[in-house]
Amino acid sequence: MIKKITSASSLKGELTLPPDKSISQRAAIFSLLYDGVSEVKNYSQAQDPQSTLSCVQQLGAEVKEENGTLIIKGTGRKNIKTPVKDLDCGNSGTAMRLLSGVLVGANISAKLVGDESLCGRTMTRIIKPLEKMGAHILARNGAYAPLFINRNEPLKPLQFELPIPSAQLKSCVLLAGLFGEELTQVIEILPSRDHSERLLNLDQKVVQDRKIISASLADEIPNQSYTIPGDFSAAAFWLVAGAIQNDAEIKIGNVGLNPTRNALLDILDEMGADITIENERMEGAEPAGDIIVKGSDLKAIEIDPKMIPNCIDELPILSVAMLFAEGTSTISGAEELRHKETDRIMAMANMLNAVGANFEEKEDGLIIHGDPDFSFSSANFESYHDHRIAMAAAVLSLKGSQESFIKDAESAAVSYPGFWNDLEDLSTS
Template identity: 40%
Template structure:
């Protein structure tokens, strides 16, 4: 496939589809097991560019990986035996890799140099470097990558304070550093953020306590490796949920999807818009809530998305903006300024995409106002942002059939989180015929 793809409108979408493993949980399964000495098997790991970046960085510290049937085997000497990386820790496009591994690096007795691609170099890093410096790590005087973190002097202070933003990445960075600090840490969040790190570390023996918005970490506990079964990624499932809701006659099943309440805001938003989203066979797998999801085509209505709901649906907001473009009435998105510092400025790029397709959009500093319309085929650009490329595909599928297809430039961006996206799209369309 070239870096441009053409998507024609049409449907319905029908059938069952297993979405790839959850990206956030995959990163954490790799990192948490690397911290402990021994072996662990990870089943369902997302094989994507972002997760490969995390593996490449951990390999430089001495962690080994091996494919074993359907599992990935992690073999680690433990964080206490990590060796200095022979080169720069290149995190590619992955903000999760660079921020979480910075926290690990703060607890290592040597300097680690981090960098990434042009997109990652534009994302804010002071939000993790400042807390690490307050704990005693030496860090580069930098706002963005490239930067370095040096834990040679030890972490003489625990972290005790409020996070400036509700961010699972920032919180996890501090938690990883707190495991190696000389004193306990207390982290207070301004709002809910994904809690995969706390769940996983707690299961592995870390002395970590969660009480509402407060996370307490006491250092010194020995971590034990833990086999992990990674559920399907709700952020990947969201594209099919929204596409199925928009296209009449659609009926799709998405088995084994993670429905962690800190991540499932997309379901709440879609239901508030009138979508028929059902969860079946709800259970816990490797400490994470999982369900089988079904979605049918339905009439959607405008809504307001703001407050804590933003944090639990942040990655899905570009796709939800697409849903809003087809919904009856007006949708407003507020409190979403964090979208401006993702892989692209997602407020600006999502607004531009919808505008190119004929939708009336008013852009605000922290969100947007979207007026009901009938998006039409157009040429749009992903700006190298995987979620924008997939959101554009959903808009193209549901667009006015008489307006022609949509050309999506930068289509290969899906490799970052969902390499099989285009083939899965073909499957669902074929099953719907």
Template identity: 40%
Template structure:
């Protein structure tokens, strides 16, 4: 297992392209696999999570060919998947497991969805419940967790469903099962969630309708091949948005420019929160790419201030809070987060793990059941050095790497192999931008 070793100081500047959007890459693989015809995917994220999705469809008879610029997918059609003959190992990818559970519920054959120890600890009842209501048969292990054993050949019936929380994964799972169900499936969203699924299904020729918070899809529809240009991932860019904001300004230093980043309105909360905190962020060259809004983002160092975060903020920035917490620790005043209990059931309990890590670096934190309060230290050294336990959570590791920009001594972050699930090449990209970081074997 690798650890990250971050020296204090450094800065971030120049032009950087972060990897392709993980959410869009997952869906591009899934939808092109069950489409009629050949699709071409550019900008695909070659991360462990997305490759787990790709391998699952390879095991079910879908052909993928890489060339210099793209990934070519020969779709097998809505009903063309074949039995995999083995459990589908989805590694650490909760997105793969939750979306695939809906898709596999509609197949004629049995399947087993499994994953690593971390994924096997994550709750799956939220997708088991609506799928069971549609007529699927899914057996989970103790605590309704992976592995999930899905019985094929079931006749699915459309439902109207309101998820217990706003969740793109639950919504997408139900909609994908709805493609194989009799009737019109409707999801009533209790809040805002990412809309990549409905955007991309529409691009693949599936008709959906929205009436306020209700999203509907008729069963029996087929997908037609479509070429997908995947934008750069805003969740990956978030660490650099924060890093460039908190770095100490230097005379003559150029700003950091992140190119071709997706700025989908259902997930740009990190930009809006940092803007409220006083960050110097400018969007340029805005455009549309495969139905997704995209821009180049220019970031300069700024003096940040604490803010209150809750409600809709949480829905629009659920994956970016580890990075936001680092910004809060460098801000003037207190940052208060509420309504964020969902962070406790991510790859780790991100409220507890981030609070422990911040405290280990000398930051005052108080924890509540649905959030925390961070008292910022706006001085040049907002953090001491120290040892951080990532709990095998990729976003925790990358967030604390950025803390090195305002640290007084080195920071070592353990269990960092999982960073490859979303951001392969993170250390090289961060180092090229100016962060003083290296990866080494733990204990070396």
């Protein structure tokens, strides 16, 4: 689908975001592990969480929906079933990596498959620690899905220092460790998303600036009955869209405000964005609130590489904010972006190039020479079938003086099925 976007002179209105995709997928997997019934409200209808939900059903979870609430009867750790067919993770790296840990821990033989994009992403980082725990994993070229997983020896405990800040890698190892008699520990040097530790109530301690998270069979799996908050990564597009428009006021309700996810708020605040938070509260183990953003005068920023793991998914839309900020902004230490759904640094560079932006592409990021008065007429954008690139290009298109076009725009549905409707509701020509 090629999406036509017209320029907007103002952005006004209130939005309800799609449910958080990362939390939704964990809710499904952790409900499988819980020996009892969980009631999950506001579960995401996006493709990735639906793929995960289908997989946990194949592993024995009983799922039904009542009045918008998912009722999930888990198997507990001892009664997970061997699936009768391949576990199709679709486009979800979270599903493939976290379920790999579950399969290894539970000693379930299964084949994990995915779409073309997922099968192009390396799984080496999870294969190596899982094999140290006793797994036998066959992968295409030793690194890529499909993954054939089994375990023919006792589960071994592991003390694993994360080579990079990765919530998926961390969660994979901890989920395998939940099935072990002895303690498995993950040592985190730089912070990554902590949804798994929160939702599973795992033991955590800080020793010499390193966080150590532990898991074993002794950990009781908590009931997963809660309301999924709105996806902060989805809110990011509107936060930037509102900040770069002269005439804008957008209210976004029920946004997840997990401190390991919302570095973009601090970055935009430092850039001078007019953002306020109201009605702060807890949704289960996760903080949430309502956010209001208004048109702002932005200034450039050099992002501390230590903050990158906390805003990795927001960098494509952040590059749009930088384009309209006064001065030169820098993204560095973001080489991980080259291993997402597409090479996102390349995709961001091509997006900026399409409008004639002044920037330099680096191996681990971008240098963007911004201008609050930057203007362009129209552009043709490639999304590379990447949802975040498609939506970032849409926000950028609103600033053009004429119509712009985004190729393969349907990819936005991976994380935000209602994005195009919300965009239309907010914008006025």
